Amino acid sequence: xxxxxxxxxxxxxxxxxxxxLLRDGRTLIGYLRSIDQFANLVLHQTVERIHVGKKYGDIPxxxxxxxxxxxxxxxxxxxxxxxxxxxxxxxIEEILEEQRVEQQTKQEAERLKVQALxxxxxxxxxxxxxxxx
Amino acid sequence: MFRYESLEDCPLDEDDDAFQALGEEDEDIDQxxxxxxxxxxxxDDWQEAHERLAELEEKPVVxxxxxxxxxxxxxxxxxxxxxxxxERLSKMVIDNELEDPAVMRALHTRPVVQPxxxxxxxxxxxxxxxxxxxxxxxxxxxxxxxLEYALPQRPPQGPEEERDLSERALPRRSTSPVxxxxxxxxVPIGTPPKQMAVPSFNQQILCPKPVHVRxxxxxxxxAPYGERMSPNQLCGVxxxxxxxxxxxxxxxxxxxxxxxxxxxxGAQPGxxxxxxxxxLSGFVSSPLATMNPKLxxxxxxxxxxxxxxxxxxxxxxxxxxxxxxxQHPSCPGPHLQNLRPQSQMFRPDTTHLHPQHRRLLHQxxxxxxxxxxxxxxxxxDRGGHRSNHQEQLRKDPxxxxxxxxxxxxxxxxxxxxLQSTDPYLDDxxxxxxxxKLEKLSAAEEVHGDxxxxxxxKLITPxxxxxxxxxxxxxxxxxxxxxxxSSVNNPRKMIDAVVTSRSExxxxxxxxxxxxxxxxxxxxxxxxxxxxxxxxYERRYLLSLEEERQALMEERKQKxxxxxxxxxxxxxxxxxxxxxxxxQIMCIRKGKRMVARILPxxxxxxxxxxxxxxxxxxxxLIKKDAQDEVLPCLLSPFSLLLYHLxxxxxxxxxxxxxxxxxxxxxxAPANPHLTAVLQNKFGLSLLYLVLSRGExxxxxxxxxxxxxxxxxxxxxxxxxxxxxxxxQATLAKPVSTPANLASLFSRYVDRQKLNLLETKLQxxxxxx
Numbered sequence: 001x002x003x004x005x006x007x008x009x010x011x012x013x014x015x016x017x018x019x020x021l022l023r024d025g026r027t028l029i030g031y032l033r034s035i036d037q038f039a040n041l042v043l044h045q046t047v048e049r050i051h052v053g054k055k056y057g058d059i060p061x062x063x064x065x066x067x068x069x070x071x072x073x074x075x076x077x078x079x080x081x082x083x084x085x086x087x088x089x090x091x092i093e094e095i096l097e098e099q100r101v102e103q104q105t106k107q108e109a110e111r112l113k114v115q116a117l118x119x120x121x122x123x124x125x126x127x128x129x130x131x132x133x
Numbered sequence: 134m135f136r137y138e139s140l141e142d143c144p145l146d147e148d149d150d151a152f153q154a155l156g157e158e159d160e161d162i163d164q165x166x167x168x169x170x171x172x173x174x175x176x177d178d179w180q181e182a183h184e185r186l187a188e189l190e191e192k193p194v195v196x197x198x199x200x201x202x203x204x205x206x207x208x209x210x211x212x213x214x215x216x217x218x219x220e221r222l223s224k225m226v227i228d229n230e231l232e233d234p235a236v237m238r239a240l241h242t243r244p245v246v247q248p249x250x251x252x253x254x255x256x257x258x259x260x261x262x263x264x265x266x267x268x269x270x271x272x273x274x275x276x277x278x279x280l281e282y283a284l285p286q287r288p289p290q291g292p293e294e295e296r297d298l299s300e301r302a303l304p305r306r307s308t309s310p311v312x313x314x315x316x317x318x319x320v321p322i323g324t325p326p327k328q329m330a331v332p333s334f335n336q337q338i339l340c341p342k343p344v345h346v347r348x349x350x351x352x353x354x355x356a357p358y359g360e361r362m363s364p365n366q367l368c369g370v371x372x373x374x375x376x377x378x379x380x381x382x383x384x385x386x387x388x389x390x391x392x393x394x395x396x397x398x399g400a401q402p403g404x405x406x407x408x409x410x411x412x413l414s415g416f417v418s419s420p421l422a423t424m425n426p427k428l429x430x431x432x433x434x435x436x437x438x439x440x441x442x443x444x445x446x447x448x449x450x451x452x453x454x455x456x457x458x459x460q461h462p463s464c465p466g467p468h469l470q471n472l473r474p475q476s477q478m479f480r481p482d483t484t485h486l487h488p489q490h491r492r493l494l495h496q497x498x499x500x501x502x503x504x505x506x507x508x509x510x511x512x513x514d515r516g517g518h519r520s521n522h523q524e525q526l527r528k529d530p531x532x533x534x535x536x537x538x539x540x541x542x543x544x545x546x547x548x549x550x551l552q553s554t555d556p557y558l559d560d561x562x563x564x565x566x567x568x569k570l571e572k573l574s575a576a577e578e579v580h581g582d583x584x585x586x587x588x589x590k591l592i593t594p595x596x597x598x599x600x601x602x603x604x605x606x607x608x609x610x611x612x613x614x615x616x617x618s619s620v621n622n623p624r625k626m627i628d629a630v631v632t633s634r635s636e637x638x639x640x641x642x643x644x645x646x647x648x649x650x651x652x653x654x655x656x657x658x659x660x661x662x663x664x665x666x667x668x669y670e671r672r673y674l675l676s677l678e679e680e681r682q683a684l685m686e687e688r689k690q691k692x693x694x695x696x697x698x699x700x701x702x703x704x705x706x707x708x709x710x711x712x713x714x715x716q717i718m719c720i721r722k723g724k725r726m727v728a729r730i731l732p733x734x735x736x737x738x739x740x741x742x743x744x745x746x747x748x749x750x751x752x753l754i755k756k757d758a759q760d761e762v763l764p765c766l767l768s769p770f771s772l773l774l775y776h777l778x779x780x781x782x783x784x785x786x787x788x789x790x791x792x793x794x795x796x797x798x799x800a801p802a803n804p805h806l807t808a809v810l811q812n813k814f815g816l817s818l819l820y821l822v823l824s825r826g827e828x829x830x831x832x833x834x835x836x837x838x839x840x841x842x843x844x845x846x847x848x849x850x851x852x853x854x855x856x857x858x859x860q861a862t863l864a865k866p867v868s869t870p871a872n873l874a875s876l877f878s879r880y881v882d883r884q885k886l887n888l889l890e891t892k893l894q895x896x897x898x899x900x
Contacts, residue, residue: 009547011540015532034535037546044531 010035013076018043020066020074027051028064029077039068050095052102055088057095557671652716656723659698662691663726666733695730696738700745711745718746718753721760731769739773740781746770747788750815751808763814767867770818774825779844782829786822786847789815790854806854810863817866823851824870831875848880856885860892869895 013032020028020041027050030043043064050057090098117123553559618624669688676684701713717723731739746753746766757763774782791805809815826844874895878886889895 007547009544011544014535014540015529031529031531033531034539035543037543042534044534 010039010041013074017077017079017082018074019049019077021072022066023070023072028061028066029058030061030064032074036068039071041066041068041071041074050099051087052095052098054086055090055095055098057090057092059092557668648716652720652723655698655713656717656720656726659695659730660722660726662695662698663730663733666691666695667729692733696734699727699730699742711749714742714745715749715752718749719756721762724757724760724762725765728765728769731766731773736773736776740777743770743773744781744785744788747785747818748791750789750812750818751791751805754808754812754815757814761813763812764817764867767814767817767821771821774821775828777825779826779829782822782825783844783847786819786826786851787843789819789822790847790850806851807858810854810858813864813866816864817868819851820866820868820870820873823848823876824872827870827872827876830879831872845880848876852877852881852885852889855889855893856881863892869893 010032014035016032018030018032020030020043022028026048028043028046029049030046032041033044034042041064043066046061046064047058048061050059114124556564666688669684673681673684699714699717701710718727727742731742734742753763777785789806789809809819826848873893874886874890877889877895881889
């Protein structure tokens with residue numbers, strides 16, 4: 001049902017399983033039930049999927065209402081190919097643990113980098129503290 | 134309406150007494166509010182009626198059945214009240230709910246056939262549907278056969294039902310109305326559609342309102358008895374789509390998800406009267422129209438199958454009436470129930486959609502309808518695929534939560550956004566792109582044969598600009614105006630005044646920076662003028678005769694404005710300094726802009742620009758080292774050159790070589806010319822000039838060019854320089870004009886000519 005050729009519309013995506021990436025980095029998977037003109041989404045039977053390396057874990061979340069501006073991208077999931085993935089599913093606890101470990105190592109690396117730069121008299125301003133010119 | 138002392142006072146359980154108490158208290162205070170408390174208030178009656186009926190529901194069902202006559206009064210009451218309610222609630226848009234517990238309850242408890250009741254059939258059907266939808270939503274119950282539901286068995290959600298009942302306002306319809314009762318004008322809530330709904334059709338024609346329990350039938354137009362679809366048909370329709378229950382093959386129609394949605398969501402009371410249907414026939418394809426009456430007529434005799442009769446219906450092959458499968462194709466037509474209440478509008482509010490868009494919407498929906506219809510009948514792959522798809526959807530009980538009407542609403546908003554007052558302004562790239570595509574396909578079609586593939590194009594219609602005079606909100610009788618700040622009427626937050634700083638205080642750096650900024654501003658202003666001028670051609674074509682003169686004038690003015698901007702607005706006789714122009718030419722955007730402006734300028738103006746460029750070429754070359762944008766000027770320059778008189782050409786050459794008008798003996802090395810030769814643009818420009826000169830010479834031997842010796846001298850110098858310069862440093866020109874060889878042959882001897890030829894690669898084939 002292509003209402004308008006040459007445009008992108010979510011209407012044809014309704015009632016299909018989608019993967020939605022949010023601005024805060026979360027990945028949601030759910031059935032797209034409803035939309036509006038701002039691309040606010042209603043996701044049903046939503047699962048938040050956390051990926052760490054080759055592993056992932058699902059946290060069931062229920063119904064999500066996502067404000068359109070927070071969506072980075074979304075795409076339909078092919079149900080037949082959904083299971084055809086090299087990634088390994090693990091339990092929630094495990095994936096959260098993995099995530100925590102990954103965060104830690106990242107922070108550690110960042111800290112070392114900043115330290116090294118400081119020693120050399122350089123500083124890279126963080127993106128959020130940068131003034132806009 | 135009712136004023137609650139506090140939240141706790143809200144009569145959640147609709148306690149009539151509490152209401153009365155509140156009302157009495159408030160009457161002392163507010164005696165003006167007739168509608169709420171005085172004569173105008175009818176709600177009390179409503180409440181009382183409801184209470185009575187609610188009590189009724191709790192009595193054993195059998196008792197209700199037996200009081201067939203007794204319930205007639207209540208039915209009358211009900212009808213009356215419902216009509217009132219309907220008026221009030223007709224505007225409400227509420228979620229789709231088929232779960233009228235009163236209806237359902239009544240239905241499933243009624244074990245015997247009720248003759249003469251158009252209600253009976255309706256209730257039967259709605260019960261069926263309710264069973265289908267209710268459990269699926271409320272609990273994840275496994276799909277149960279409709280047949281089971283149809284039988285007078287208590288479904289598991291008995292208690293739930295009772296709970297629901299108490300919350301519903303609508304009284305239960307226990308039995309079919311007694312013969313004496315007034316015919317229900319419209320189908321009650323929860324009535325499944327007569328036939329399969331056609332999604333597209335639905336919104337177009339019918340602005341489907343989601344079913345609301347409390348919105349009774351009033352608003353639907355009178356539907357003749359004969360038009361009702363038998364509940365069997367309804368069952369067939371509903372079952373196949375939702376429950377996936379194995380039915381005899383002849384009974385399994387293929388429902389599109391949308392149709393199913395219509396069934397569920399759009400299952401509105403309301404039948405089309407024949408007159409209305411006739412009106413709609415324009416939208417419905419003819420087979421529909423013809424089939425429908427047949428079906429209906431066929432069904433009239435069978436209007437009241439008993440609940441248990443459902444099983445019989447499905448068990449046995451369908452009788453002489455058209456098979457259910459066939460009914461689906463005709464579904465779209467009769468299902469057009471949901472016309473808007475008071476109006477006879479057949480479409481939702483698409484009036485402010487461009488007619489093209491509206492047509493497109495209709496077309497697509499018709500297409501879909503046709504598609505579904507044909508698929509229903511098809512047995513091939515398409516049918517198979519469809520039914521597979523159907524099966525998938527059948528397993529998804531939450532499908533179609535978003536109604537077709539809502540989808541269309543979103544679609545409509547998107548389409549409205551496409552309407553613009555000036556498509557070329559709003560969506561330039563899209564328009565151009567499709568123009569190109571169309572030209573291509575038109576060209577192809579010339580060669581090709583057969584019908585052109587219709588390339589669907591998004592229509593961006595041009596809509597007349599509506600002038601909206603924004604008037605801020607005003608209350609009558611109030612003193613003063615509201616201070617409301619909104620998008621249309623923003624409040625001034627900051628008093629920002631632009632002050633120009635005094636020149637003395639600034640440092641040199643700041644001055645330089647300011648100058649650059651000023652240049653940038655000039656470029657932007659000139660660019661706007663340029664875009665306008667470029668647009669005039671199109672406007673000219675679109676305009677009327679009278680306006681054209683004015684348009685031309687405007688255009689001329691703008692061109693002059695551009696030129697002034699380029700050269701600096703100094704009103705002096707001569708333009709003493711090229712400084713302004715040079716500043717612009719130092720900036721990449723400025724150079725591109727000049728290239729675009731040149732075609733619009735007059736010959737003199739353009740020549741002036743060209744001369745200025747040549748004069749300052751080394752400087753420009755230096756500045757252009759990073760951008761390398763100068764070559765973009767070559768093509769307009771070359772176009773210009775071929776219109777220039779020889780005098781200009783000569784002086785141009787002079788400028789290029791940086792010689793004063795009255796040439797003294799040139800220095801052995803000419804740094805200006807050297808720089809020129811070493812730059813791609815410079816060399817190319819030089820070639821162009823030389824080529825032009827040669828052209829002039831060869832075309833007209835007695836040309837002005839040869840009048841004085843300047844040209845000859847210049848040529849000598851040029852050739853000398855060209856010979857002198859090492860080949861390695863020579864730039865690679867954009868193109869080498871063919872007539873250079875003949876030009877040089879006039880001024881140098883054979884030997885040197887050969888040298889030049891090899892060096893400059895003037896002869897074709899050497900490269």
